[in-house]
Amino acid sequence: MNDSNPSSPAGPRLPRSGLFLLGAGLLLLTVLKLWDVAPSRVVDAQAPAGQFSAERAWTDLQVLTRAPRPSGTPAHREARAYLLRRLSELGLKGEVQSTSVVGTWWGLPYDAAHVDNVMARLPGTAPTGAVLLMAHYDSVPHSPGAGDDASGVAVLLETLRALKTTGAPRNEIIVLFTDAEEAGALGAQAFHAQHPWARDLGVVLNFDSRGTGGPAVLFETGGPGNARLIQAVAESVPGPVASSLVQEVARRLGHSTDLRVFREAGVPSMNIGFSDTSSQYHTQQDGLEQLDLRSVQHMGMYALALGRTFGDCDLRQLPAKDAVFFDVFRGWMVRYPAFLVSPIEALILLAFAAVLSRARSSGRATFGGIGIAALGFLASMVIAAGATWLVWFALRRVDPSLGLMREPYEATWYRLGFTCMGAGVTLALYRWLRRWRGPEELALGALLPWGLGLVMSGALAPGASYFFAWPLAGALAGCLALSRGCRPEPTLVVSLLTAVPVIAIAVPGPYLMFVALQMPRGFLAVAVVVLLLGALLPQLELLGAGRSFRLAGLLAFAGVVMLGVALGRSGFSEEKPRPSGLTYALDQASGQAWWLTTDARIPSTQERLFQDAAALPRSGVINPYDADLITRAGTAPAEPLPAPTVELVREEPMGPGRRLQFHIRSPRQAPELTFFVTSKATVARARIDGREVVESPPHVSNARRPWGLRYLGVPSEGIELVLELTDARLVELRVTDRTYSLPGPPLAADLMSVPFYMAGSTFDSQSFRF
Numbered sequence: 001m002n003d004s005n006p007s008s009p010a011g012p013r014l015p016r017s018g019l020f021l022l023g024a025g026l027l028l029l030t031v032l033k034l035w036d037v038a039p040s041r042v043v044d045a046q047a048p049a050g051q052f053s054a055e056r057a058w059t060d061l062q063v064l065t066r067a068p069r070p071s072g073t074p075a076h077r078e079a080r081a082y083l084l085r086r087l088s089e090l091g092l093k094g095e096v097q098s099t100s101v102v103g104t105w106w107g108l109p110y111d112a113a114h115v116d117n118v119m120a121r122l123p124g125t126a127p128t129g130a131v132l133l134m135a136h137y138d139s140v141p142h143s144p145g146a147g148d149d150a151s152g153v154a155v156l157l158e159t160l161r162a163l164k165t166t167g168a169p170r171n172e173i174i175v176l177f178t179d180a181e182e183a184g185a186l187g188a189q190a191f192h193a194q195h196p197w198a199r200d201l202g203v204v205l206n207f208d209s210r211g212t213g214g215p216a217v218l219f220e221t222g223g224p225g226n227a228r229l230i231q232a233v234a235e236s237v238p239g240p241v242a243s244s245l246v247q248e249v250a251r252r253l254g255h256s257t258d259l260r261v262f263r264e265a266g267v268p269s270m271n272i273g274f275s276d277t278s279s280q281y282h283t284q285q286d287g288l289e290q291l292d293l294r295s296v297q298h299m300g301m302y303a304l305a306l307g308r309t310f311g312d313c314d315l316r317q318l319p320a321k322d323a324v325f326f327d328v329f330r331g332w333m334v335r336y337p338a339f340l341v342s343p344i345e346a347l348i349l350l351a352f353a354a355v356l357s358r359a360r361s362s363g364r365a366t367f368g369g370i371g372i373a374a375l376g377f378l379a380s381m382v383i384a385a386g387a388t389w390l391v392w393f394a395l396r397r398v399d400p401s402l403g404l405m406r407e408p409y410e411a412t413w414y415r416l417g418f419t420c421m422g423a424g425v426t427l428a429l430y431r432w433l434r435r436w437r438g439p440e441e442l443a444l445g446a447l448l449p450w451g452l453g454l455v456m457s458g459a460l461a462p463g464a465s466y467f468f469a470w471p472l473a474g475a476l477a478g479c480l481a482l483s484r485g486c487r488p489e490p491t492l493v494v495s496l497l498t499a500v501p502v503i504a505i506a507v508p509g510p511y512l513m514f515v516a517l518q519m520p521r522g523f524l525a526v527a528v529v530v531l532l533l534g535a536l537l538p539q540l541e542l543l544g545a546g547r548s549f550r551l552a553g554l555l556a557f558a559g560v561v562m563l564g565v566a567l568g569r570s571g572f573s574e575e576k577p578r579p580s581g582l583t584y585a586l587d588q589a590s591g592q593a594w595w596l597t598t599d600a601r602i603p604s605t606q607e608r609l610f611q612d613a614a615a616l617p618r619s620g621v622i623n624p625y626d627a628d629l630i631t632r633a634g635t636a637p638a639e640p641l642p643a644p645t646v647e648l649v650r651e652e653p654m655g656p657g658r659r660l661q662f663h664i665r666s667p668r669q670a671p672e673l674t675f676f677v678t679s680k681a682t683v684a685r686a687r688i689d690g691r692e693v694v695e696s697p698p699h700v701s702n703a704r705r706p707w708g709l710r711y712l713g714v715p716s717e718g719i720e721l722v723l724e725l726t727d728a729r730l731v732e733l734r735v736t737d738r739t740y741s742l743p744g745p746p747l748a749a750d751l752m753s754v755p756f757y758m759a760g761s762t763f764d765s766q767s768f769r770f
Contacts, residue, residue: 023543026503029504033507034511036329039215049162052162054294054296064150065288068141071182071183072712092175097190100689101189102694103184105256111186111709112186120174127200128314130171131310132201132203133173133303134177134178135152138181140757142283142284144288146291152207152209156303171310176188180713188261192261206269208271211280212286212292214295216241216274217241218270223268223318226320227320230325230335234325239330240333242325249512257271274295274298276515277407278515279408285576323336328504341465344469345454356370364440369441373442375445377534380426381426381527381530383429384526387422391421400578401571404599405579409576410570413566414562417560417564417565421559424552424556427555430540439546444479446535450475454468474500474501475498475536479538510529577752579751580597580759581597581598581754582609582742583762584762585621589767592638595609597631622736623710623758644737644765646735648770660731663720670714672737673710674710677707677708679729679732680700681729681731682725682727683725688722730770
């Protein structure tokens with residue numbers, strides 16, 4: 001049955017064989033592009049010595065991921081000793097930069113730590129600077145940190161081994177395993193500010209991941225222009241996944257790694273890592289069993305190729321202008337200077353205007369009809385994205401992981417389901433619009449958002465402009481083919497050719513958006529799917545999308561099936577544990593103790609802990625800035641724990657105020673301390689272990705916003721704190737030490753401690769007045 005309306009202009013048709021070839025061709029191009037984005041094949045341990053092998057790196061990964069490695073813990077010290085031993089086996093002299101550092105990136109409470117950076121130097125024959133290869137060896141509490149960032153550490157060890165097989169490089173190569181990255185890149189800050197090697201840097205390559213799989217992506221560059229950095233990637237790295245769009249998105253999402261230190265200092269630099277399966281990120285699931293060795297292989301290919309390239313080039317020539325860049329097929333990268341963005345934009349917009357004018361003059365479209373089509377297409381985008389959000393919201397009642405985790409364990413199935421569902425909704429709306437508008441009007445109307453995106457990206461985010469420019473150019477050619485499609489054979493060939501730039505450039509967009517934004521914002525990725533389909537409307541018209549609901553129904557059905565698979569595989573278990581925000585807090589001053597949780601819905605095995613509800617004092621026995629995260633409090637037995645101690649070493653008058661020097665320690669050898677000035681006072685100046693806390697203006701401390709600091713890697717002998725106060729009134733100091741375990745039996749096997757900065761811990765607090 002043909003349900004088309006004779007009042008709408010008919011589109012071109014292909015014979016059945018042509019329909020099959022066009023559909024198969026589009027599907028093949030899409031699969032090839034997605035396959036192209038997949039991580040590399042693992043190179044086995046028997047490969048030539050000069051190659052990178054993830055199988056060889058596996059040995060280091062096994063040792064590093066035996067236990068979580070937060071700064072200051074026994075496992076952290078064991079990891080440091082192992083790195084020094086491995087560097088010695090590679091014929092390098094490992095060094096440890098042991099120092100204190102204070103960071104104020106994230107505001108109050110400030111971050112500080114005693115860090116132990118591990119480093120080594122491979123001498124160069126005629127250096128023009130030093131190449132810094134960097135990864136952090138600490139992890140968050142409760143996480144083995146296989147992806148974040150034992151993978152980066154193992155990649156650099158294997159890269160060093162391979163580099164040494166080809167003789168000494170021209171430039172010096174420094175490998176730096178930073179400490180306390182998870183506390184605000186404190187190890188990197190200490191190296192850059194305090195170590196003499198930092199003055200020699202010509203380029204910095206950081207390897208850090210926030211998942212356990214997916215392609216290794218170049219997601220950030222730094223320094224005075226990136227054109228020559230990108231040239232090195234394009235010419236040396238096998239199969240890079242890199243684009244200036246990803247860089248624009250990462251910058252706006254605010255992800256910070258060790259690279260931020262060097263980027264802000266203007267050093268040419270690059271950030272490389274993998275981010276898929278982020279349901280395991282910063283949890284106990286970030287273990288060796290979940291780590292995809294193909295992702296490690298892909299990251300290692302960047303490290304070795306760029307280590308060799310920068311090791312042998314003139315690093316003084318790296319500063320350059322910015323470039324727009326993107327990968328296309330099989331490792332081929334397109335790159336051009338950023339100053340060409342405006343001319344390219346102007347040419348494509350002129351071509352767009354010419355196509356619009358031609359369509360109008362031919363009588364196949366009107367400007368009013370194109371405008372209506374554009375509004376209809378924008379409505380389709382809103383409806384598809386809105387439907388995705390509504391379905392996601394509804395499914396949270398069925399699959400608790402959608403509500404308790406930012407990225408569910410079955411994220412791949414959900415992504416596929418939402419993508420197909422969004423595509424089905426879009427094509428159903430397209431078929432409905434075809435009752436009143438012709439195919440050329442609808443195709444051109446669907447391209448108006450692409451033109452708007454091109455203009456806006458050119459003005460606000462030039463690195464993203466290519467994503468709109470070249471698919472739009474291909475789609476305009478597709479519209480011309482649609483308007484002239486009389487003979488099947490040329491129409492088929494041209495339709496496939498004009499789809500290539502759309503698929504090669506835009507198809508990875510939804511996947512990368514899903515990975516970057518995670519499931520709660522997945523509806524934005526579906527909006528990109530709709531945008532992509534708009535650029536392929538000429539091809540979809542040939543496939544019959546404008547004459548029948550069959551294609552829309554098929555996609556929607558596929559989406560429902562995939563969502564059903566996701567739901568069928570959902571649920572928590574020992575293999576896929578549920579997040580638990582349970583923690584324990586003890587107030588030594590009052591002798592009270594509490595079970596606390598950040599969970600909106602408490603696991604059944606923990607309900608008994610909250611039968612005796614209790615109110616937690618607003619001053620808190622944990623970080624006051626995290627107190628709003630607590631959802632429930634229950635009375636707990638007071639464990640016989642030794643309280644943290646504060647000794648007033650010296651007190652001196654200072655004008656109307658005074659200068660206080662304290663010695664703070666944790667008798668139970670906790671790796672983490674926080675301290676807050678909980679009384680009303682103005683802290684004019686502070687020093688921790690001799691390091692200045694740089695803040696401006698001085699902070700007026702009070703109960704709601706106390707001046708405070710969190711210290712990681714606490715030495716056994718304790719730390720020194722100096723406070724300069726603007727007046728002589730009594731000051732109250734609350735000190736809390738934290739260990740990364742709960743009193744009593746461990747959590748049930750199907751639970752894991754999340755979030756890492758609070759859950760699964762024992763907080764022991766004491767107040768002091770001076």
